[in-house]
Amino acid sequence: xxxxxxxxxxxxxxRDQLGSLRGVYGGANRIVRRDDFASFxxxxxxxxxxxxxxxxxEVMEDRLRFDGFGVLSFDLGGVFGLNTHRPQDLAERVAEKxxxxxxxxxxxxxxxxxxxxxxxxxxxxxxxxxxxxxxKSVVTLGTPHHGTPTAAVAVALMGLxxxxxxxxxxxxxxxxxxxxxxxxFPADVPLVSVHSKHxxxxxxxxxxxxxxxxxxxxxxxxxxxxxxxxxxxxxGVYGIVRQELREAAALYGQxxxxxxxx
Numbered sequence: 663x664x665x666x667x668x669x670x671x672x673x674x675x676x677r678d679q680l681g682s683l684r685g686v687y688g689g690a691n692r693i694v695r696r697d698d699f700a701s702f703x704x705x706x707x708x709x710x711x712x713x714x715x716x717x718x719x720e721v722m723e724d725r726l727r728f729d730g731f732g733v734l735s736f737d738l739g740g741v742f743g744l745n746t747h748r749p750q751d752l753a754e755r756v757a758e759k760x761x762x763x764x765x766x767x768x769x770x771x772x773x774x775x776x777x778x779x780x781x782x783x784x785x786x787x788x789x790x791x792x793x794x795x796x797x798k799s800v801v802t803l804g805t806p807h808h809g810t811p812t813a814a815v816a817v818a819l820m821g822l823x824x825x826x827x828x829x830x831x832x833x834x835x836x837x838x839x840x841x842x843x844x845x846x847f848p849a850d851v852p853l854v855s856v857h858s859k860h861x862x863x864x865x866x867x868x869x870x871x872x873x874x875x876x877x878x879x880x881x882x883x884x885x886x887x888x889x890x891x892x893x894x895x896x897x898g899v900y901g902i903v904r905q906e907l908r909e910a911a912a913l914y915g916q917x918x919x920x921x922x923x924x
Contacts, residue, residue: 711778
């Protein structure tokens with residue numbers, strides 16, 4: 663068998679790290695909208711990362727639905743329909759949308775899977791916007807829990823803030839990241855960070871959770887050979903996500919009633 667050329671290897675590397683231009687960045691909102699998520703025993707909200715559309719979740723959504731999960735995702739808006747708004751603003755928008763959905767559909771609780779910046783949006787919702795009682799678990803994929811130095815590239819591409827200030831929030835020691843790290847994450851909401859040593863967009867050490875006293879629900883899951891965007895469709899990563907969702911679903915019933923939905 664012929665070995666792949668350097669051009670093919672480079673293309674595969676870029677695809678695994680940044681995703682397919684056509685599949686992830688083009689054709690915003692290609693995923694078919696379904697409103698049946700509240701009819702499933704377990705529902706999962708998917709939150710995409712910076713400069714991506716929810717198309718990045720196409721494979722994950724198909725797998726989750728096949729395994730019996732209800733799935734919902736949002737168009738997070740931004741430049742050219744890409745996720746470029748600041749994470750705190752998006753968390754507030756997501757919180758408002760979720761409350762309207764819960765009132766309309768009867769959905770009381772759900773899991774969140776967030777890729778990259780999407781994981782920070784999930785944390786903001788749980789830690790600062792009252793989402794804890796509704797959220798059964800948070801699983802993050804390649805999320806910069808400590809910020810990531812590669813966000814500096816995005817800062818430059820976004821005109822140093824003229825186009826979007828979101829990349830500034832993703833830098834190490836940014837005010838947004840520092841606030842999330844300083845405040846306690848609820849002990850009854852499992853928080854799992856799936857990260858890869860082959861992720862060059864968000865280096866593995868930027869994703870590793872470092873629990874403080876009282877943060878007893880945090881867990882790190884290391885994978886090998888998976889690029890940044892490939893975390894959303896790699897079959898091994900999906901196996902971890904499915905396992906964590908099922909374990910968290912079993913634990914949710916042990917919470918006191920006031921911490922179960924609304």
